[in-house]
Amino acid sequence: MQFHLNGYRPGDPNVAEPLPAAQPTDDLPPAVDVLIVGCGPTGLTLAAQLAAFADVKTAIVEQKAGPLQLGQADGIACRTMEMFEAFGFADRVLKESYFVSETAFWRPHERRRSEIVRSGRIQDVEDGLSEMPHVILNQARVHDFYLDVMRNAPARIEPHYQLRFADLAVADDGSPYPATVRLERVGSRDNGQVKSVKARFVVGCDGARSAVRKALGRELVGDSASQAWGVMDVLAVTDFPDVRLKCVIQSAEGSALIIPREGGYLFRIYIELDKLKADERAASLNVTSERLVAAARRILSPYTLDVKEVAWWSVYEIGQRLCDRFDDVREGEDRTPRVFIAGDACHTHSPKAGQGMNMSMQDAFNLGWKLAAVLRRRSTPDLLRTYSQERQTIAKDLIDFDRMFARMISAPPKDPADPTSKGVDPAELQRQFVRQGRFTAGVVTQYRPSIIVGEPAHQRLATGFPIGARFHSAPVVRLADAKPMHLGQAVSADGRWRLFVFAAAEDPADPASRLGGLCRFLDEDPNSPIGKSRRAGDDVDAAIDVRAILQQGHRDVALERMPAFLLPQKGRYGLRDYEKIFCPDLKNRLDVFDLRDVDRARGCIVAVRPDQYVANILPLDGYGEIAAFFDRFMLG
């Protein structure tokens, strides 16, 4: 963490300095830059992102009376943990959560079909996929952490509770606040009172029954659900030996998943229930928690299950549904969107793949920096068109995966004694599970070329950083203080672009080196995106943060001979920032150039978006291409 740049300040460095412009939280302002509807993980991710900007006025409203106490979602993918690291609370999640290290598979006994036996056990996340583990934590704690980020960030945002979205009008008259949202007070003494808020942008993060989506006239389209499932979080005594492992259980009595939960005692069981008739809803089955417990006991036979407390339970039908667009632009229209929907409001999934919450938070992470960049006039407004383009495609891919996976888990196990029997071979299920591990980890997302994602013209310079995929962190040593760390730790959710400059093998101190030339271009050339985007009072890295990774060991490089551009002077005192240059972690034989297949002879630039996705790979001397890429969307 960096702090004290503009003078020493005692106290908690996680809390931003009070700002004169901090918005009052006691009542809703009449006009805001962004109005977020819904305080779930999607809305909170977006609010936390926007809270990083003191000059963006954000309000988030929620119809519930206060913060969530008990959430339904619990799976946190590696990719989401990488994002939490950028928001600064991955450590808090790591401390409290259950780590999904391995997954066990169970199937019916070959002869005693009513009994389950273990059929396999696999590592949950393949080695090297992410620096972060796959973890399980009650969604309500994730909310708590986001609320702390919002509270402590420069814009100091607190949610406005007990406000229900009523309706929305968007004026076409070029007014600065084109959207008018009416909100109805619920559950307090002013019940029914209607408040009107004007906004430049409105984002509906209000769940599968989204009122914002309905106001846009959009709908979720997809399968009518035909399979009901029950889920419960229990405290129980069992002799089932794998109760602290994630388990995929196929039994003669139906399928189940076990997800151990945080704290060492609680676990979640998903239980297959009846097939639903057309248009029948799971809720209409009148399932009770007792019935879920009885079903779980049958499935786990011959093991015992003595449930002591059901902390939460629910029934649901599997439904993969999707909106065709995630904004208010109609087919054939050519304009900047003003209203967006995100998360469950535009896509729903089977909970068992553990994807819904992760996907939803990534929607918001994708949208947040774009809204801020446009509002702060750092980028052209058409940046906002990429949100629906990028996320709708990804959501569709995920739903296709989810449908296949859910079908496979719901299918009966194949009976090995009867080769003609239908159903899924347990070995095939396990194979699919392994193959789809990257999907589950959330790291397969790859955005297609657009104004902010380059064509793969120079991909070969660093094949380990696929363009459009998330920046895959790697271990390094920071030159100035010899700290072993992860490159990803240098990335904060602060709306900045990053250029990771992988130097060529030559002496980086040589002014004639490619690194020296690039630094001169970035620092001095009138076409440099850094110079062009820099405003009065900005530090050199205010919009684009340049980090260099050298090939030499950190003791073999003289810091004092590095380009001054990589030791920039910042803040009101012009203090030097010593955290821009890194070296490979040679001691632990973890050379980032090898790990990510970076061309040692030529080096390269990896341009990374504020949401951690690789925007482009460019040659160190590709000055024209660098300038042209940022010219597509960046404003001076």
Place this chain on the structure above:
Amino acid sequence: MQFHLNGYRPGDPNVAEPLPAAQPTDDLPPAVDVLIVGCGPTGLTLAAQLAAFADVKTAIVEQKAGPLQLGQADGIACRTMEMFEAFGFADRVLKESYFVSETAFWRPHERRRSEIVRSGRIQDVEDGLSEMPHVILNQARVHDFYLDVMRNAPARIEPHYQLRFADLAVADDGSPYPATVRLERVGSRDNGQVKSVKARFVVGCDGARSAVRKALGRELVGDSASQAWGVMDVLAVTDFPDVRLKCVIQSAEGSALIIPREGGYLFRIYIELDKLKADERAASLNVTSERLVAAARRILSPYTLDVKEVAWWSVYEIGQRLCDRFDDVREGEDRTPRVFIAGDACHTHSPKAGQGMNMSMQDAFNLGWKLAAVLRRRSTPDLLRTYSQERQTIAKDLIDFDRMFARMISAPPKDPADPTSKGVDPAELQRQFVRQGRFTAGVVTQYRPSIIVGEPAHQRLATGFPIGARFHSAPVVRLADAKPMHLGQAVSADGRWRLFVFAAAEDPADPASRLGGLCRFLDEDPNSPIGKSRRAGDDVDAAIDVRAILQQGHRDVALERMPAFLLPQKGRYGLRDYEKIFCPDLKNRLDVFDLRDVDRARGCIVAVRPDQYVANILPLDGYGEIAAFFDRFMLG
């Protein structure tokens, strides 16, 4: 972390459940079990430890008006980080602090003596010394973390500020609260008002000028200080290349140390000032911050130093001073102590070795569990005699080291051109620095045999766990959930003893194995310290927590065949605790049996005290010795 044992509870698992017996924090109670005087790191460590016990009534008083904003101490040794892990906030320190990875050495140029040149660079902490790094963080933040622990713990302790210790009387009449302390209100409208508090025990954590120490008639004895030093925390621009490394600088203009600080910009400089005359104090030199800056500039020549802000500065004289006892028992008396002193109240050091705060917190960690054990009638009162015995000896060892090290740093550098010149050879300084790394890390403390430290009769069973030294954590995999972790993470500052049972190579599931036999003894035998110490309503691990480490890989062990004693049922529901059994981390080739030289054929028991020190090593079948060891001090 473990939670939800007695039912699901939403909210922050770091915050203990509210207890009916929680003490009010608005005013001081008339009588307490422990009165702590002083809210420095020593007093806060003690209060945080005692806060773990809802049935111990603790008050901590401080004459200042509120929490420290800007502290002087900043070095946090590896050993201290291990303790912070047990208190649950190591992660918060890791996030904010500067990591001391390497130390650079500078000396005068061989010909241009007025200029310094780099003479060497070493790794700061040797590999494998601790799972924790050596870090630097403002003491005030450590205070904040302790205050959070106190606030959230079962006893929910808040300090009582603006109360100055006036005097102390200890009655000899066998009354339950033999100590009466008079406290004077300062700085508020009740200024001068005197309050009287009765206490079973009083602990003076009130610094080098301790009023509690004076009330006991004890004094700090040691060197009269003859060398003045200045210290300042600065924000500055410099071309000195190693400003983000810890630096030991010997220059022709005097010596200096640079300690980079948290946040990437701030750093501390210690600067050698004048020799003091007899009885002269550093404060009398009328040093100004300007003079310190000027001296620093001379020392750093030929490098520039442009100081922009001095966040804090001070001058001091080096003084290693020590009390002959750390309690109120007089020479020749044979009784339980009632009053203790800890931290700077009984030993002071040169700040530059970075030892004072670390040593002081370890005093409190040593004393805290002992006070709780005696107050809760878990141990015999003579346990309290070991505090002064153990800590005074360690303090003396440290002061001897500190004196040598301070002398060496203050000595002029030897002039290589003049072999007859006095002074310290820079190479020799660097050698000493490396040799003393373990001392600086705080891991050399080794308590001598006593009622709570065994003779080394069975040390050969695990030579990597020296009896009397701190339990040296090692990587393992938890059997039930395959989580790779550190054994040390299983240790909390909860006042419990721990038996780390390293199984022999045989099948651990075999009832005839040594592990099986030991579990039967511990679970069932009338001489078992677990049975003897267990009280109505206690979980089986309430006083002694048994953890087993097997030799087999975690996939090669059937959890369901493990002794039931290692899967104990706990809490109001009788839920199974799955976190008692560990396996070596074979995948990463980190086998704890190899790392700590545990006898594979015979296994062993490593008995660990509540303050993380190894109390004894015993054979797996040494039932009589196990019983006899705990009989020395443990009550039923």
